[in-house]
Amino acid sequence: MKARLPGIALVLIAAVYGMQVLKIPVPSADALEAMTPRTLPAVLAVALGFIGLVMVVRPASSETSMEASLSGASNVWLRAVGLLLLGLLFAMLIDPLGVLFASALILALALYLMGIRRPVVLIGVSLGFSASLWLLLVVVLGLFLHPGDLWTADV
Amino acid sequence: MFEGLDIGIQTAFTPFNVLMVMTGCFAGTFVGMLPGLGPATAVALMVPVTYSLDPAAALILMAGVYYGAAFGGSTSSILINAPGDSSSAVTTFDGYPLARQGRAGKALAIAAWASFSGGMLSAGALLFAAPLLSIVALSFQSPDYFVLMLMGLTAVSALSGPGQVLRSYAMAILGMMLATIGTDGISGVPRLTFGQLELIDGLSFLLIAMATYALAEVLLVVLQNKAPPENAVHTTHLRDLVLERNEIREIAPAIGRHSLLGFFIGVLPGAGATLASFLSYAVEKKFAGAGARPPFGHGNLRGVAAPESANNAASTGAFVPLLTLGIPGSGTTAIMLGALIAHGLQPGPRLYVDHPEVFWSVIVSMFLGNLMLLVINLPMTPWLARLLRVPQPVLMPVVMMFCLLGVYLVSFDAMDILVMIIIAVAAVALRWLQFPLAPLLLGFVLGGYLEDNLQRTLILYDGGWQFLWERPASLVMAVATLVFVGWSLLRRNQATGL
Amino acid sequence: MLERLLVTLVVWVFCAPAAHASASPEELHFLIPGGAGGGWDTTARAAGAALLSAGLVAQVSYENRSGAGGAKGFAYMLDRRARSEAVLMVSSTPILVRTLRPEFQQNWRQLTPVGAVIGDFGALMVRADAPWPNLEELIKALQCNPRSIKFAGGSNRGDLDHLILAAAFEAFGLSPRDARYVPYGAGGAATLALLSGETPAMAATIGDAMGPIQDSAIRVLAVASPERLQQLPDVPTFNELGFDFEFLNWRGFFAVPDLEQATLHEWTSLLEALSRAPAWQQEMQRHGWIPVTHRGPEFAAYLDRQEIQIRRLLKALEAPR
Numbered sequence: 025m026k027a028r029l030p031g032i033a034l035v036l037i038a039a040v041y042g043m044q045v046l047k048i049p050v051p052s053a054d055a056l057e058a059m060t061p062r063t064l065p066a067v068l069a070v071a072l073g074f075i076g077l078v079m080v081v082r083p084a085s086s087e088t089s090m091e092a093s094l095s096g097a098s099n100v101w102l103r104a105v106g107l108l109l110l111g112l113l114f115a116m117l118i119d120p121l122g123v124l125f126a127s128a129l130i131l132a133l134a135l136y137l138m139g140i141r142r143p144v145v146l147i148g149v150s151l152g153f154s155a156s157l158w159l160l161l162v163v164v165l166g167l168f169l170h171p172g173d174l175w176t177a178d179v
Numbered sequence: 180m181f182e183g184l185d186i187g188i189q190t191a192f193t194p195f196n197v198l199m200v201m202t203g204c205f206a207g208t209f210v211g212m213l214p215g216l217g218p219a220t221a222v223a224l225m226v227p228v229t230y231s232l233d234p235a236a237a238l239i240l241m242a243g244v245y246y247g248a249a250f251g252g253s254t255s256s257i258l259i260n261a262p263g264d265s266s267s268a269v270t271t272f273d274g275y276p277l278a279r280q281g282r283a284g285k286a287l288a289i290a291a292w293a294s295f296s297g298g299m300l301s302a303g304a305l306l307f308a309a310p311l312l313s314i315v316a317l318s319f320q321s322p323d324y325f326v327l328m329l330m331g332l333t334a335v336s337a338l339s340g341p342g343q344v345l346r347s348y349a350m351a352i353l354g355m356m357l358a359t360i361g362t363d364g365i366s367g368v369p370r371l372t373f374g375q376l377e378l379i380d381g382l383s384f385l386l387i388a389m390a391t392y393a394l395a396e397v398l399l400v401v402l403q404n405k406a407p408p409e410n411a412v413h414t415t416h417l418r419d420l421v422l423e424r425n426e427i428r429e430i431a432p433a434i435g436r437h438s439l440l441g442f443f444i445g446v447l448p449g450a451g452a453t454l455a456s457f458l459s460y461a462v463e464k465k466f467a468g469a470g471a472r473p474p475f476g477h478g479n480l481r482g483v484a485a486p487e488s489a490n491n492a493a494s495t496g497a498f499v500p501l502l503t504l505g506i507p508g509s510g511t512t513a514i515m516l517g518a519l520i521a522h523g524l525q526p527g528p529r530l531y532v533d534h535p536e537v538f539w540s541v542i543v544s545m546f547l548g549n550l551m552l553l554v555i556n557l558p559m560t561p562w563l564a565r566l567l568r569v570p571q572p573v574l575m576p577v578v579m580m581f582c583l584l585g586v587y588l589v590s591f592d593a594m595d596i597l598v599m600i601i602i603a604v605a606a607v608a609l610r611w612l613q614f615p616l617a618p619l620l621l622g623f624v625l626g627g628y629l630e631d632n633l634q635r636t637l638i639l640y641d642g643g644w645q646f647l648w649e650r651p652a653s654l655v656m657a658v659a660t661l662v663f664v665g666w667s668l669l670r671r672n673q674a675t676g677l
Numbered sequence: 678m679l680e681r682l683l684v685t686l687v688v689w690v691f692c693a694p695a696a697h698a699s700a701s702p703e704e705l706h707f708l709i710p711g712g713a714g715g716g717w718d719t720t721a722r723a724a725g726a727a728l729l730s731a732g733l734v735a736q737v738s739y740e741n742r743s744g745a746g747g748a749k750g751f752a753y754m755l756d757r758r759a760r761s762e763a764v765l766m767v768s769s770t771p772i773l774v775r776t777l778r779p780e781f782q783q784n785w786r787q788l789t790p791v792g793a794v795i796g797d798f799g800a801l802m803v804r805a806d807a808p809w810p811n812l813e814e815l816i817k818a819l820q821c822n823p824r825s826i827k828f829a830g831g832s833n834r835g836d837l838d839h840l841i842l843a844a845a846f847e848a849f850g851l852s853p854r855d856a857r858y859v860p861y862g863a864g865g866a867a868t869l870a871l872l873s874g875e876t877p878a879m880a881a882t883i884g885d886a887m888g889p890i891q892d893s894a895i896r897v898l899a900v901a902s903p904e905r906l907q908q909l910p911d912v913p914t915f916n917e918l919g920f921d922f923e924f925l926n927w928r929g930f931f932a933v934p935d936l937e938q939a940t941l942h943e944w945t946s947l948l949e950a951l952s953r954a955p956a957w958q959q960e961m962q963r964h965g966w967i968p969v970t971h972r973g974p975e976f977a978a979y980l981d982r983q984e985i986q987i988r989r990l991l992k993a994l995e996a997p998r
Binding site for chain 2: 712713714715718719722726741742743744745746748749752778780781827832833834835836857859860861862863865866868869870872873874875876887888889891892894963964965
């Protein structure tokens with residue numbers, strides 16, 4: 025089963041993509057052309073599905089799994105998932121807080137998650153990184169970074 | 180031409196213009212290193228400054244920023260697997276493994292020397308043949324671009340490891356699927372956007388490259404929870420910056436080949452430096468054959484030298500259509516064109532007749548600029564390589580933040596961060612299932628070009644395919660593609676008996 | 678440098694709310710819905726620089742919010758409503774085309790049109806060695822077989838350059854559906870296609886091909902402007918050849934929704950002052966821009982008319998043959 029997993033994954037991707045392709049609108053002016061906005065996506069879906077099927081039918085024999093190289097420890101998974109969640113949090117905070125504060129906050133949290141406990145490193149790295157990047161972008165390069173809704177909204 | 184050269188040297192070597200070259204190269208290097216800020220933004224930021232300069236100085240400054248960014252882009256590719264600009268994405272393939280093996284200094288030095296040589300050689304080509312080369316740029320039409328992209332797709336098999344051809348093609352198709360997201364370049368119809376305004380422009384190559392390489396690598400390093408190999412923390416010594424004779428012998432032919440290839444691709448207004456770096460990597464891998472030690476993708480020096488010389492040569496080549504036809508081949512050269520027009524200059528066939536000092540001085544300044552870039556970049560490498568001595572638990576969050584911010588700076592849209600995280604998770608899963616990711620990037624780069632050019636070609640030929648044999652350039656490339664595919668199939672059958 | 682750093686720090690982190698509070702010409706913020714270095718960006722920055730040097734405003738800032746052909750910047754503008762009146766978004770004719778497409782739930786009427794300052798006119802062009810010496814010959818050829826001539830253009834199907842071609846076909850008494858339009862990614866790419874012989878003709882705005890036109894590599898058959906252009910005095914307009922149509926790609930500014938009448942008046946007189954400022958004259962000269970004057974309510978009325986024209990053309994392109 026494990027050997028057939030990659031092939032199955034491809035067939036699934038091709039099927040989902042193919043279903044989305046059917047929803048692509050074709051303007052009536054385009055319908056007369058040899059190639060419409062749907063043509064290439066449809067070809068791609070079929071091709072990927074075909075490769076997937078071949079891989080299901082004839083799975084590669086010499087599988088050297090990466091599983092062995094992944095550490096089994098649960099705290100490792102916790103950390104990885106935690107980093108991802110922090111990334112999502114960053115996406116949510118960047119508009120309200122602005123680049124400077126959002127990046128400093130998330131970076132400090134990520135460092136804490138990775139096991140850094142010394143306040144000097146926590147604050148130094150996060151603030152140092154964010155502030156220096158911000159200064160470079162805004163002051164040296166003169167780029168406009170929105171200061172953050174939280175500071176500008178309630179006037 | 181010698182008259183022109185004389186004017187060029189006189190203009191380019193005035194103290195002020197030398198200062199402009201220096202400023203441009205410095206700014207370009209640093210902007211190039213930052214993910215998210217590419218040459219286009221850097222040049223655009225320079226435009227208001229150039230209004231106060233004379234046209235020659237303005238173009239010299241902008242050109243310096245442009246090729247400086249291509250020069251500096253490799254740094255973050257090598258050190259943290261995050262390409263500083265899209266044309267440096269290929270440099271991660273071998274540059275980052277080298278850094279993991281403790282040879283970051285060597286990789287940076289090779290990248291610097293390759294970029295330097297690529298820039299110098301193509302500046303030479305520009306000097307001797309720019310007006311002639313405009314014919315090349317004019318003779319390539321949509322059908323030829325389509326066949327060129329098709330030929331590029333055969334590079335997929337070159338990008339794949341042994342026994343992975345099927346998986347590689349699957350990934351290339353997946354990359355092309357990602358490229359179909361967004362507005363169709365011909366009909367203007369939004370595709371696979373799920374009604375999201377944010378997806379109408381499609382995904383940026385930089386987002387895909389950073390997600391699948393840099394961010395996925397952060398996750399894998401955390402998941403594998405392993406310390407970097409002992410020797411990775413070794414300091415880079417100054418002697419690493421001087422290449423040994425056998426290293427020179429190894430990379431010099433590669434640099435020669437790919438400066439030429441990159442320059443040629445750069446001259447074509449419909450291609451670009453990113454494509455050039457991919458093609459040169461694939462070609463070099465084919466050239467080296469299966470016996471390359473270490474294998475490509477595992478820290479081969481030629482795997483760094485080839486794309487780095489190609490992308491620099493391509494950004495220089497892009498000046499051919501800009502200066503001789505007044506046609507921008509990329510977003511960055513379009514900005515430069517706008518700035519030149521604002522100076523009352525109209526680049527085109529008459530530029531080197533009407534304003535020889537501008538035309539020749541920018542070419543001459545490239546020699547000076549590349550020399551300066553080498554002088555700026557080489558001594559920095561030991562310092563930059565020291566970054567890797569930062570302990571893993573500190574470095575990984577910083578790299579993650581670097582990626583997230585880099586993507587945000589491209590679009591100023593928080594949604595892109597979300598998309599990036601999703602793609603990074605998918606990339607980790609794909610790597611766990613033993614799929615190679617390089618073909619995905621190639622498929623993404625080629626997919627859009629391939630489809631647009633084919634759709635356009637079929638409108639031009641009213642649905643017919645006769646361009647394949649009617650147009651000489653298309654015919655030659657189509658035959659080459661067929662021969663290549665047939666040859667590799669034949670060889671595979673002999674090798675595996677399948 | 679240090680001074681600039683301190684000022685920026687103070688303004689951005691602490692005084693940002695106060696600075697964005699009121700609509701006084703003391704400070705002006707340009708929202709640019711496209712990338713740095715593009716047409717919108719150049720227009721806004723040139724206008725800002727001219728306003729500064731003419732002493733009409735004290736401080737100008739620029740913000741690029743590119744994406745979805747300007748729709749992202751538009752959405753941002755709607756979103757900003759309560760926050761600041763001292764924001765002008767730069768825009769151009771494609772905003773009308775966009776807002777007529779189903780995937781954008783936006784309409785320019787949601788914002789307050791302030792005025793158009795410059796423009797570029799549509800034109801039909803051919804390569805210098807093309808077999809049609811003038812518009813009349815081209816029309817003759819098209820009347821024989823409207824699908825025989827392919828026209829390059831720098832925008833998607835159904836977008837600006839295609840509409841120029843459709844408007845021309847309509848004026849010639851041909852069906853816009855029969856026009857063979859070949860879309861290229863940008864005006865430069867379309868110009869190259871024309872130069873390289875990929876297509877024999879092109880429908881685009883004049884600015885896209887100004888260089889080759891001046892080099893006489895490309896010939897303009899007619900331009901869709903009300904009067905002959907200063908830069909091209911020998912090129913006839915469609916109107917004088919007896920085809921009644923104009924096609925303008927204006928560039929101008931929009932303010933936040935529901936702007937008060939007094940504030941709108943303030944903005945329009947600012948644009949008025951801008952158009953007279955020597956610094957702006959110089960900028961226009963420099964970029965080869967053609968001045969356009971549509972201000973305030975009159976601009977809104979112009980947009981109404983242009984929207985009717987575009988809607989009709991889009992319908993004609995989609996109608997069954």
